[in-house]
Amino acid sequence: MMKTMSGPEEAQLIHKQRGKQQQQRSSVRTGRGTGLSGMKIYFCGSIRGGRDDVTLYRRIVEKLQSYGTVLTEHVSSTNLTDRGEDASAAGDKLIHDRDVEWLQQSDVVVAEVTQPSLGVGYELGRVVLMKKKTLCLFRPSSGRTLSAMIRGADDGEQFVVRDYSEDEVENILEEFFNTLKRT
Ligand SMILES: O=c1[nH]c(=O)n([C@H]2C[C@H](O)[C@@H](COP(=O)(O)O)O2)cc1CO
Numbered sequence: 389m390m391k392t393m394s395g396p397e398e399a400q401l402i403h404k405q406r407g408k409q410q411q412q413r414s415s416v417r418t419g420r421g422t423g424l425s426g427m428k429i430y431f432c433g434s435i436r437g438g439r440d441d442v443t444l445y446r447r448i449v450e451k452l453q454s455y456g457t458v459l460t461e462h463v464s465s466t467n468l469t470d471r472g473e474d475a476s477a478a479g480d481k482l483i484h485d486r487d488v489e490w491l492q493q494s495d496v497v498v499a500e501v502t503q504p505s506l507g508v509g510y511e512l513g514r515v516v517l518m519k520k521k522t523l524c525l526f527r528p529s530s531g532r533t534l535s536a537m538i539r540g541a542d543d544g545e546q547f548v549v550r551d552y553s554e555d556e557v558e559n560i561l562e563e564f565f566n567t568l569k570r571t
Pocket residue numbers: 431432433434435436437438460463471472473474483487505506507508511
């Protein structure tokens with residue numbers, strides 16, 4: 389279980405995040421190890437909404453890393469519990485502000501929306517206003533019905549919702565990034 393952070397620990401977290409951002413900026417500039425010349429990808433997946441799909445998030449992030457830098461790689465970490473990165477209110481503000489900044493920096497957004505999550509819903513609402521190319525992935529086999537506020541936001545172009553089964557995930561991502569190459 390993750391504990392609440394002290395002031396110095398929080399400062400260390402910010403320092404680590406800044407380092408990561410700088411590293412990401414430099415790999416984006418060089419395009420090293422990236423498919424679509426250093427694309428920045430924001431991946432959304434449930435954290436406090438429940439971690440049932442974390443192994444699938446890992447698979448998605450691994451595939452996304454062949455196309456660019458995944459700003460939110462931590463979402464797919466099996467070490468991250470449903471308590472999130474930090475339980476204190478100060479930590480929450482850091483997480484929120486950092487993630488909104490990453491959303492703004494991102495070129496494309498991919499969200500796994502099967503496990504309902506307030507945070508993912510919020511991120512997608514912000515992203516619609518930012519007019520970023522967005523792919524939402526939903527598994528009907530879960531027995532859930534996706535929120536109308538996500539399914540109904542599909543405009544067939546900028547914001548797309550795709551039903552899929554787990555075994556197709558890599559192919560669907562390939563298809564999506566191939567269409568980006570053509571646009
Ligand atoms: O610790 C966190 N770190 C973090 O980056 N997030 C962001 C990224 C995820 O796409 C999304 C998950 O939201 P939620 O925790 O409400 O399920 O919010 C959310 C939390 C915890 O809410």
